[in-house]
Amino acid sequence: MDANASMLRLERLVKRYPTGDLALKGVDLEVPRGQVMALIGPSGAGKSTLIRCVNRLVEPTSGRIYLGGEELTRLGMSGLRRARRRMGMIFQEYALVERLTVMENVLSGRLGYVGFWRSFLRKFPQSDIDEAFRLLERVGLDQMVDKRADALSGGQRQRVGICRALIQNPQLLLVDEPTASLDPKTSRQIMRLICELCAERDLAAVINIHDVMLAQMFAQRIVGLRLGEVVYDGPADGLTAEVLTDIYGEEDWSATIQKDEGAAAEEDAGEPAAAETLRPDERMAGLT
């Protein structure tokens, strides 16, 4: 597979839930290696369904999905498990195993590579543990290794989630609303971290995000989804009022678009510095 080939390709992807809801209506999409793509759209547009179809946490109804050259939609259970190792996933509510420690949560990213008994007895290979320490240091959590996940703040938890995804050594990141539960400052830090790490590792990423400004700020490419169909696919500065109306419906978009122009300069300004250390029970306060 050459370097310019697409990392992820969706062909006529359709998902119909048993209730009859048609969540995806034949989506075609291609993400090249190393590209950070933001998927925006209103609630119920099918963003979460789309990325869950890629690693088949949700089974697609029809259509094909290719990761690298491999067709994911044809894989059996063991083939799917091997393919899932190549896709890291980051979740909206962090989805850490709350009662396990930070280290155990990060190492759980290696479960696809380690046998049952080794993982059960927590006897992970030293190379995995080295990598876990390296990643935790990279995201600034090296002091938190033995803390339980439920003792961390929202931003810290999401960093652990990022480490768990990256220790899989993936080629693709699937990111589902990474900032929806975070305050504005932490949201930006997390998005910046994800984008930096993708650049460092030449990772492709599909990021579901409902914050249009954040998407414009960090993503190289934006795809707009409405009612299970792609209605926009282009660069961040192509998001005009007409395009946003197309994706979300009629609304006054002037503020969103204007703010984007000054966003790079004013980002991080104005938010309280203490936001990063918010306790878990307060973390909804910063909901954007």
Added chain:
Amino acid sequence: MPTQAKGGTRVWQRRERGRQLAIWAGWFFGTFIFLYCFKLISDKTIWFFVTDAGRQAADLGVRMVPPNWSYINELWEPLWDTINIATIGTLLAIVIAVPVAFLAARNTTPSVAVVRPIALLIIVASRSINALIWALLLVAIVGPGVFAGILAIALRSIGFVAKLLYEAIEEIDASQVEAVTATGAGRGQTLTYGIVPQILPAFAGITVFRWDINIRESTVVGLVGAGGIGLELNSQIMELSWTSVSVILLAIIATVVVSEWVSAKVRHAII
């Protein structure tokens, strides 16, 4: 509709008139049934014995004191048996209840149509039969003694532990399981990393709670011959040696208090 228009003003009442009348009728009917039943029971009660109850209880109380304290030395062994019946019975129940719970929980069962109903049937069967009745049956089957008591306690506890545990399994946060699955983990790994940590506090709480209940139940199963202190209690009542009976009752109360204290401590430590 509680809101009605009455000459321009809108009147709000909690209930409609018909519904309110139905509720009054319900109260009237309930009171009638209660009085009628009371009359039926009263007719079949020999009130002389009831009015006599205070004197009889006082009489029995007098015969129970002073407790025959030296008798306590004969109680250590049956008391130890009782604690063993409760503890081993609880452990045996857990060994069977845990797999049953995973088969019964909607989100972990291999088959909702076939396996789940079977698991639920096991739970209902175990729960619907009291430990004392299990003991009666088992004394007949395996003979009197501690072993019958252990089995009786275990059989009764399976349903209790499995039911509470499968409810805990059904209430777990699915996103944590999803996250573990997304790493490419196998079924066993998803279970041990995604589900087990989430149900561990519930599991510990249920286990200690059931052990605490079983201490009390195992004092009773002895009455029908299934070993432990109940056996002793039965024989002392038969011999009308009330001073010994009072020692046994005090010993049971002390044991139960200690077991409650232990279970409260353990639950607090784990959760």
